[in-house]
Amino acid sequence: MPASRSLIQGDDMYAIPIRDFFKSAFSVDCVIFGYHAGELKVLLIQRGSEPFENFWALPGDLVYPDEDLDSAANRVLMDLTSLTDIPIRQVHTFGKVDRHPLGRVITVAYLALVEFTELSPHASSWARQTRWHPISRIPRLAFDHKEILDRSVLDLKTLVLTEDIWSKVLPEKFTLTQFQEFFECVLNKRFDKGNFRKKLSGAPFLRQLNETQKNVSHRPSLLYSLDRKKFQSARAKGFAFDF
Amino acid sequence: MPASRSLIQGDDMYAIPIRDFFKSAFSVDCVIFGYHAGELKVLLIQRGSEPFENFWALPGDLVYPDEDLDSAANRVLMDLTSLTDIPIRQVHTFGKVDRHPLGRVITVAYLALVEFTELSPHASSWARQTRWHPISRIPRLAFDHKEILDRSVLDLKTLVLTEDIWSKVLPEKFTLTQFQEFFECVLNKRFDKGNFRKKLSGAPFLRQLNETQKNVSHRPSLLYSLDRKKFQSARAKGFAFDF
DNA sequence: TCAAAAGTGTTATAGGTACACCCATGT
DNA sequence: ACATGGGTGTACCTATAACACTTTTGA
Structure with a gap:
């Protein structure tokens, strides 16, 4: 490994050609929490293709080249639930070298909390199935999604105390x-x-x-x-x- | 923009060829706080090349293809200070489309808090200069580094209350x-x-x-x-x- | 003996906890 | 009339804030 250099100085400064750094991708994964019948649930999809075909997973997508991270997360949320104006919050970025079997993909995890809702019909185009799962009973998940979910549950507990993340979880009028x-x-x-x-x-x-x-x-x-x-x-x- | 699909299903599912997603890079930037003479300081480098030549900036580097995010952050910290066993914490990931003039580069910000220390001699290879700056007087910074710094200062205030991030900020024996x-x-x-x-x-x-x-x-x-x-x-x- | 900071004790008050009690509605 | 959850008041108790006081050193 070469001595470190500051960000992007030109190819000649790197032992590894700079273009090799541009062979990675990043995605967003959304932990969409719902609250229903006194229980906290999370929206999972069942994957329709390899890798991890048929495994349950967090909904997520690659970030388009001209798309901000927040926008990408909002797009995923919107596609699945048709809900707008939902506060989302970045949780953590997961980037282990081998976390994705097909290449170097780091993922930025986002969290949202919505009123329990019927899923958008559009949701079915995403995957084999889309379903709310109680937090207490989560199946085996694809990739490192279990780690992402666990971390998000923890973060949620602090976020509800300080942020408006809960502001769309109850009906318009509530007791x-x-x-x-x-x-x-x-x-x-x-x-x-x-x-x-x-x-x-x-x-x-x-x-x-x-x-x-x-x-x-x-x-x-x-x-x-x-x-x-x-x-x-x-x-x-x-x-x-x-x- | 095509209808969204779950993560990496194969080129044919995307209107944008999947290889276009792998033309981005990611970096880590380190907000290294030091405590000295009753004042909080941050370690900045003065860039030695374009873009933002001569601007002060947070130390950071592209993440190597076979390197974890945490490892990259530790490497940057280690190169500059020669300190080991310092707790670091991921703060936030910044990914605006135009945040880097040379391409799509998202950066994962990390934070550390160290005992005030002479800088490693090695540090000079990084940039024109390396220097501690009081957080009350920060010069104009390169890229979106001011935003990253501001966010890190806020995060630090909550982290010192809950995490061991402060555990290396005082001498071995303290009052x-x-x-x-x-x-x-x-x-x-x-x-x-x-x-x-x-x-x-x-x-x-x-x-x-x-x-x-x-x-x-x-x-x-x-x-x-x-x-x-x-x-x-x-x-x-x-x-x-x-x- | 004085200055300066270490270290401990005291007291008044605010805020939290536990609990009791009354209220409005449907059956 | 009673079951059910809504809504409010009170009394105790503990945690905290403000401050005073004693202790130990170097000069």
Whole structure:
């Protein structure tokens, strides 16, 4: 291995010709979390071709030459779910030399959290199957996707406390109990109802609506909606949940 | 742009021939922080060639075809400082289409925090100059390196609370006051001496030595050393500083 | 004996925890 | 009327912040 040189100085400075550095590719892989029936799930595809044919895998794609990383991740998310305006977050980049059997491919992992949704019909063009899997029961995955998923689950737990990554996981109008149950699910902790609400009281980003639940066999709950702008500005001032 | 397909299915599935995806490269850039005289500094190089000749930049290099990302980052760090066994952490991957004038190059940013040190003589082979810069006074930087640096400074503030990234920033033997001053510097906060020590009392990873400061014109401080193993296991059980 | 920083103790208060209790609705 | 979950109040207790005080060294 030659002595190191700073980035791209010209072929003659490298023992390895510089064009050899341009024989690699990069992809994005999306860890799309969904929340349903009090359970956290992740969207997996079943691969339709080699390598790892028939294995379940995270949805992902090579990044086009003229495409930003974030755009590529958004494209994958959009193709599968038809959802727009979903906050995504880069998790980590995985680049082991042998992680892809067909060449040097590093992958940038992204994470999203969406309201549980029927899959886009378009989704079927991606792979043999597309399906939500509960986090607690994940099949054997292709490539290093298990490692990517595990890492993303960890990151999710810190992201929900500080970022607006959760802002599309609940319906437009939600109850404080639903809000609480979501955090209990992700963080795997239980909270006291009264104390949880006390922490949230006066949170400027939770708008109480003049509307209540209908057709429930108990006292109907007040409904709330999220003011995403106000959450952003609270966050900018250092706000974070301390659940 | 063609309909998306899962990762690498064969040339015929792509409107863009798959070999076009392998015309990109990736690099690592290292944000090497040092702590000296109560100030946080960062190691920059002055580029010796185009593009951005004479601009200051983060040290970085293309990743060799048979080299892991972490290894590449360690190599850069090692070349510049001759230091080994320094914890590094991946920060973020930057991949805007036009971020590098000579082609599609995405870069994976890494962060390290070292005891202030004379630079390795080897360092001069890297660039015109190599120098520590206080993070409060950073010159105009090449590429998108200012963005990378800003992001790393933010990440550092959370990493010092949860990870062992700080474990090589102090001398082998240090005082609790030095320990406090380091955190005050990075977090840009001041702490009460008594309360700070109370929080640390009983921390199993701080070993009190049978040794004191010498030749100080005041009561000499007890010296401590870090038990990195014990810190790791505390961290594994969920420990984090709550400064 | 003085300056300077180490190191410990004390107290008031804020915030968290646990829990009890009432409320509104469908059956 | 009662079961069910919504919603609120209180009392205790602990963690923290602010500050005062004693200790040990070199000059």
